[in-house]
Amino acid sequence: xxxxxxxxxxxxxxxxxxxxxxxxxxxxxxxxxxxxxxxxxxxxxxxxxxxxxxxxxxxxxxxxxxxxxxxxxxxxxxxxxxxxxxxxxxxxxxxxxxxxxxxxxxxxxxxxxxxxxxxxxxxxxxxxxxxxxxxxxxxxxxxxxxxxxxxxxxxxxxxxxxxxxxxxxxxxxxxxxxxxxxxxxxxxxxxxxxxxxxxxxxxxxxxxxxxxxxxxxxxxxxxxxxxxxxxxxxxxxxxxxxxxxxxxxxxxxxxxxxxxxxxxxxxxxxxxxxxxxxxxxxxxxxxxxxxxxxxxxxxxxxxxxxxxxxxxxxxxxxxxxxxxxxxxxxxxxxxxxxxxxxxxxxxxxxxxxxxxxxxxxxxxxxxxxxxxxxxxxxxxxxxxxxxxxxxxxxxxxxxxxxxx
Numbered sequence: 398x399x400x401x402x403x404x405x406x407x408x409x410x411x412x413x414x415x416x417x418x419x420x421x422x423x424x425x426x427x428x429x430x431x432x433x434x435x436x437x438x439x440x441x442x443x444x445x446x447x448x449x450x451x452x453x454x455x456x457x458x459x460x461x462x463x464x465x466x467x468x469x470x471x472x473x474x475x476x477x478x479x480x481x482x483x484x485x486x487x488x489x490x491x492x493x494x495x496x497x498x499x500x501x502x503x504x505x506x507x508x509x510x511x512x513x514x515x516x517x518x519x520x521x522x523x524x525x526x527x528x529x530x531x532x533x534x535x536x537x538x539x540x541x542x543x544x545x546x547x548x549x550x551x552x553x554x555x556x557x558x559x560x561x562x563x564x565x566x567x568x569x570x571x572x573x574x575x576x577x578x579x580x581x582x583x584x585x586x587x588x589x590x591x592x593x594x595x596x597x598x599x600x601x602x603x604x605x606x607x608x609x610x611x612x613x614x615x616x617x618x619x620x621x622x623x624x625x626x627x628x629x630x631x632x633x634x635x636x637x638x639x640x641x642x643x644x645x646x647x648x649x650x651x652x653x654x655x656x657x658x659x660x661x662x663x664x665x666x667x668x669x670x671x672x673x674x675x676x677x678x679x680x681x682x683x684x685x686x687x688x689x690x691x692x693x694x695x696x697x698x699x700x701x702x703x704x705x706x707x708x709x710x711x712x713x714x715x716x717x718x719x720x721x722x723x724x725x726x727x728x729x730x731x732x733x734x735x736x737x738x739x740x741x742x743x744x745x746x747x748x749x750x751x752x753x754x755x756x757x758x759x760x761x762x763x764x765x766x767x768x769x770x771x772x773x774x775x776x777x778x779x780x781x782x783x784x785x786x787x788x789x790x791x792x793x794x795x796x797x798x799x800x801x
Contacts, residue, residue: 432456434494436506438483442537444490444506446477455497460490482539485511485583511583515544515562519577519588525659525704528566529590531577535562542581549576551592552706552797554739570703572599572659574798597624599800602658602699604630605665608712611780612664615787623800628656636668637691638679649695653705660799661699662790664710666731667776670723680726688730693738700741707742708793709735710786714752716775724748725755745793747786751778761785 433449450456450470457467458480465481481490488510494502516534523529535542546565547557551573569575569592579586593599601620603613613629620627630652635643645665652658669688670679677683692709699707709731712724728748735744751770752758761770763785770782778786794800 432494432496432500432502434458434492434502434504436480436490436492436504438506438508440478442483442539443479444481444483444492444508446480446492446494446504448475448477448494449473450475450496456494458492458494460492465492482541483508483537485514485542485581511581513584514542515579515581515584515586517577517579517586517588519590521589522591522593523569525572525592525594526568526570528568529577531565531567531579531588533560533562533565533579545580547578547580549578550703550740551575551799552743571706572799573706574801576798599623599625600657600659601625601627602630602652602656602661603627604632604652604661605663605710606635606668607631607633608667608710608777609662609664610783612778612783612786612790615784616662616790619787619791620794620800625800628658634668636666636671637688637695638669638671638673638684646691646694646698649698653698653701657701658699658705660794661705661707662710663695663699663707666712666724666727667720669727670719680722685726685730685733688727689733689737692731693734696734696738696742700738703740705741706797706799708745708790709742710745710790711748713748713750713771713778714755714757716757716771720776743793743797745790747789750785750789751782 432454435447437445437447439445446458448456448458448470450473452470452472454470455467456470458465458477460481466477468475468477480492489505489507491503491505514536516536518532518534520529531546533544533546540562543559543561545557546560547555548567549555551571567577569590572592572594575590575592577588577590601616603609603616609629609631613627613631617627617629632643632648635645637645672678673684673687677687696707696709699705711728711731715721715724731744735742748755751761757775759769759771760767763781768781769779770785771777772779791800
């Protein structure tokens with residue numbers, strides 16, 4: 398019986414030991430408490446978060462495994478402002494909070510698109526040669542964005558530079574519609590600025606040899622409604638390779654200084670083919686190179702440092718005789734000169750319009766009817782041909798945004 402009573406007491410003691418052992422092994426109540434995380438994009442440019450955890454809990458918040466913040470909860474709910482910036486390349490953001498005891502909580506938020514991140518402001522009108530203020534504002538107010546700012550003059554070519562938000566002050570030279578374009582991978586904004594003289598008057602100089610007549614009269618009539626003042630200055634029987642009769646590079650400088658044309662339309666070259674000295678007879682590569690050099694200097698003179706634009710008309714193929722040799726050489730030189738100075742001049746391809754493939758023809762179908770476009774000499778344009786050439790020039794002026 399003693400033995401039995403001893404065993405009963407021993408058995409009664411065992412549960413107490415187990416309860417004590419369990420109590421000693423159990424973690425603190427605070428470590429058993431779960432955590433919760435909520436993310437938001439309430440503040441422009443920033444993702445914030447709200448953490449729910451027992452006070453004293455150490456929590457690390459990370460994105461994609463990269464820690465963003467580590468903190469000790471001081472209250473049951475802790476606000477974490479400006480946790481991480483918005484991004485243009487990642488709109489859905491996933492955050493994970495991890496407590497010291499391994500408890501985790503996840504949250505996600507979607508931020509706004511970058512389609513409208515940059516605000517672009519520019520004036521609608523200005524005078525030729527003035528600088529304008531193009532303002533780039535970052536609506537997110539973060540300042541970590543760069544944009545490509547392009548200035549597209551009437552007729553081109555565009556000039557582009559990389560900029561940060563702020564004010565850009567490009568100089569807008571010649572009259573016409575300038576376009577200021579701001580581009581990022583997510584956004585493109587274009588602002589049009591009309592550059593015009595007081596009253597909107599545009600000065601157009603028409604010059605060249607006899608090929609320019611009567612095209613000059615058709616241009617005067619066609620552009621009158623657009624407020625264009627046309628001045629015609631033909632120089633009959635002259636050519637760039639005939640300096641003894643007229644020094645065309647010198648004349649171009651005088652015209653630019655005296656008339657200050659906004660646009661110069663040139664039709665010249667039918668009388669050329671004379672040698673440029675003994676080393677450059679017409680119409681080999683040295684002759685073409687020298688003709689291009691002189692024509693290029695004339696283009697730059699009329700362009701007046703970016704304040705003017707030159708439209709030079711290529712020669713349509715002639716019917717025959719020596720012109721068949723000189724016209725292609727003149728056109729080759731003009732193509733070279735215009736390509737070397739794209740900001741100054743454009744070559745208007747009357748050769749392709751009237752003689753596609755270099756094949757001469759007297760007549761064309763215009764407006765549904767066949768009309769004679771060349772004079773009997775097989776060189777000059779007829780009245781109908783000159784009218785068609787004038788329409789092509791006007792279309793070019795509009796395509797280049799020089800006239801509305």
